[in-house]
Amino acid sequence: MRLDKINRNILSLLQSNARITNQELASKVNLSPSSCLHRVKKLEQAGVIGPYIGVVNLDRVCRSVMAIITVKLQDQSTEGFQNFLRCAEEIPELVECYTVSGGFDMFLRVAAADMTRYNQIVNQLLDIIPGMVNLSSHIVLSTDKSFRGFALESLLEE
Numbered sequence: 518m519r520l521d522k523i524n525r526n527i528l529s530l531l532q533s534n535a536r537i538t539n540q541e542l543a544s545k546v547n548l549s550p551s552s553c554l555h556r557v558k559k560l561e562q563a564g565v566i567g568p569y570i571g572v573v574n575l576d577r578v579c580r581s582v583m584a585i586i587t588v589k590l591q592d593q594s595t596e597g598f599q600n601f602l603r604c605a606e607e608i609p610e611l612v613e614c615y616t617v618s619g620g621f622d623m624f625l626r627v628a629a630a631d632m633t634r635y636n637q638i639v640n641q642l643l644d645i646i647p648g649m650v651n652l653s654s655h656i657v658l659s660t661d662k663s664f665r666g667f668a669l670e671s672l673l674e675e
Contacts, residue, residue, distance in 0.1 A: 518563045523548065525673050527556055528566065532666035535569045581628050582635045583657035586642070588623040591649040598622070604645040610638055621653075 520528070526546045530537060537545075543553035560566045575581045590597055598616070605611055605625070613626040625642075629635035635654075643650050 518560075518565060520565075520673060524556060524560065525669060527553070527560065529666075529669050531557070531566060532669070575628065579630070581630060582632055583660075584627045584629070584635060585655040585657065586625040586627060586639070587621040587653045587655070588625060588642070589620075589651040590622050590646070591651070592646060593622075597646065597649070601645050601650070605642065608638055608641060610634065 523546050527542065530542055530545055539550050539554050539557070542557070543550040546553060548556070557566075575583075588601075590601060592598075601623075602614065602616075605614060608627075610627050610629050611625055612628050613624075615624045616622065617624055627635065627638055629638055639652060639654065642652060
């Protein structure tokens, strides 16, 4: 999909405030509300934006253990990766998964209620392919910068 300057502005504004009204968004990008809504709908239909979610501040809601887990699979086949990912997908506390290059195959981010549950998750991950999964856990002590959107200005330079 072609992203002209107006579409890039819409993306930047929605990325920083997904609850902005269409009226306010249209005003900020110098469009009529109907034209703005049409553009937003096209961006949604193209899969460029969405889903819209609320970010929960876990520290304000409950106690939790956040961890980054590095994964190294002994079985480097496509089937081995797909099997691991399919099983990992069923763990609701596993909130992010990245397949990466380098010394590890994946980075996982886990948000567990406590260390007991975290240990259960680690055991579940190890049991996906018994004896074929190496994990290294890294407990998050603080979040010093959390994701708040992409630097679209530099990524979408023409």
